[in-house]
Amino acid sequence: MTFVSRRQLATGAAALCLAGASSLRAQDAYPQRPVKLIVPYAPGGGTDVFSRLLAAQMEKEFGQPLVIDNRAGGASTIGTRAVADAAGDGYTIGMVDSAFVTNPGLLGEKLPYDTRKDFIPVSLLSRTQLVLAVPAASPFKTAKELVDYAKANPGKLTFASAGIGTGIHLAGEQFRQVAGIQIVIVPYRGGAPALADFLAGKVDFTFGAVPSIKSYIEAGNARGLGVTRGRAPQLPGIPGMDEIGYGSVDSASEMGLVVPASTPAPIVEKLQRISATTVKDAVFREKLLARGFQPIGTSTDEFRSHVDREIDKWVKIIAAGNIKPE
The missing domain is CATH 3.40.190.150 (Bordetella uptake gene, domain 1)
Structure with missing residues (x-):
C-alpha cells in the first residue's frame, strides 16, 4: 500500500492550480x-x-x-x-x-x-444542404417516380454535376449507389453552368445547393424532391432524404x-x-x-x-x- 503525505497532496494540488491558472492566462x-x-x-x-x-x-x-x-x-x-x-x-x-x-x-x-x-x-x-431537383417540366413529382423510371430505363436519365469530386457530383453518386440505378453523370465546370443547363431542361435532374436553387423552386422553375441532412429551414415544404427512404444520401x-x-x-x-x-x-x-x-x-x-x-x-x-x- 502506498501512503501519500499531506505535504505531497498539497504540493500536487498547488501544481494543478498553477497549471489551470497558466492555461487561463x-x-x-x-x-x-x-x-x-x-x-x-x-x-x-x-x-x-x-x-x-x-x-x-x-x-x-x-x-x-x-x-x-x-x-x-x-x-x-x-x-x-x-x-x-x-x-x-x-x-x-x-x-x-x-x-x-x-x-x-x-x-x-x-x-x-x-x-x-x-x-x-x-x-x-x-x-449548406443540397436539394434533389428536377426541372419544372419534368414528369417526376417524387423521388420514387424518378427512381422507378431510372430502374425501368437504365442509362437514360442525365444528371448535372458541378464537376468531378464536388459535393453535387458526390450527392449524385451517393444517390446512384443507394437507389441502385444507372444514370449518365454530365460533368460541368462549376455549379453555375450545371444549373443553367438544368433549368433549360437539357438534363433530367441535379442536386442544387439551397442558396443557389431556392429562388428557382419558389418561382416554379424547378421542383424539389428531397433535401440532404433533413428538411432545410429555408425550404420547409420539401421532405428530407431520410423521410423518402434515402437518408444515407447526405452530401452537403x-x-x-x-x-x-x-x-x-x-x-x-x-x-x-x-x-x-x-x-x-x-x-x-x-x-x-x-x-x-x-x-x-x-x-x-x-x-x-x-x-x-x-x-x-x-x-x-x-x-x-x-x-x-x-
Whole structure:
C-alpha cells in the first residue's frame, strides 16, 4: 500500500492550480495581434462568403482583426496545406469545407498533408444542404417516380454535376449507389453552368445547393424532391432524404475551423468557444440562415469524430464509384 503525505497532496494540488491558472492566462493573452484566416478558395464563393461573415462577427469578442487570406487552387489543397505548415501559435487558422473529408478518397497518397494528423478540428460551424431537383417540366413529382423510371430505363436519365469530386457530383453518386440505378453523370465546370443547363431542361435532374436553387423552386422553375441532412429551414415544404427512404444520401457543403496540429490547447479552446458561440447567436444565426448557411457550432471532439466518420464514408463511396480526380 502506498501512503501519500499531506505535504505531497498539497504540493500536487498547488501544481494543478498553477497549471489551470497558466492555461487561463494563455487564453486571456491570445490574440495579441491580427489572426490570419486562410480560405482555400477564391473570393466570392460560398466558403469565402461564410468566412467573411464569421470573421466580422467573431472580431467583436476576439479583440483582434481576423484577416481573410484567399489561397485558391488544387481543389482546396494549396490553402489547406498552408494551414498545416503554419506555426501552431494561433495566428494562422484555416476554414475548410467538405473537400477536407472527400480529398483523402479522391487524391489518396497525392494529398500533400495528412488530414487526420496534421490538424486539430476546432469546430464544425455551418452546413449548406443540397436539394434533389428536377426541372419544372419534368414528369417526376417524387423521388420514387424518378427512381422507378431510372430502374425501368437504365442509362437514360442525365444528371448535372458541378464537376468531378464536388459535393453535387458526390450527392449524385451517393444517390446512384443507394437507389441502385444507372444514370449518365454530365460533368460541368462549376455549379453555375450545371444549373443553367438544368433549368433549360437539357438534363433530367441535379442536386442544387439551397442558396443557389431556392429562388428557382419558389418561382416554379424547378421542383424539389428531397433535401440532404433533413428538411432545410429555408425550404420547409420539401421532405428530407431520410423521410423518402434515402437518408444515407447526405452530401452537403460543411465548413469548419481547423488549426495546425501543434496549436496549444488553450488557444484551441478559445477559438472553439468564440466561433461556436458566434454562429449560435440569435441575430447572427438568422443572418446565416437567410444566406443558406445552417449554423452548427460543435465541440472540438465532436468535429474530430465527424471528420473521421466522413473520411471513412467518402473513401468507400469514391472507390465504389471508381471516381478519379480531373
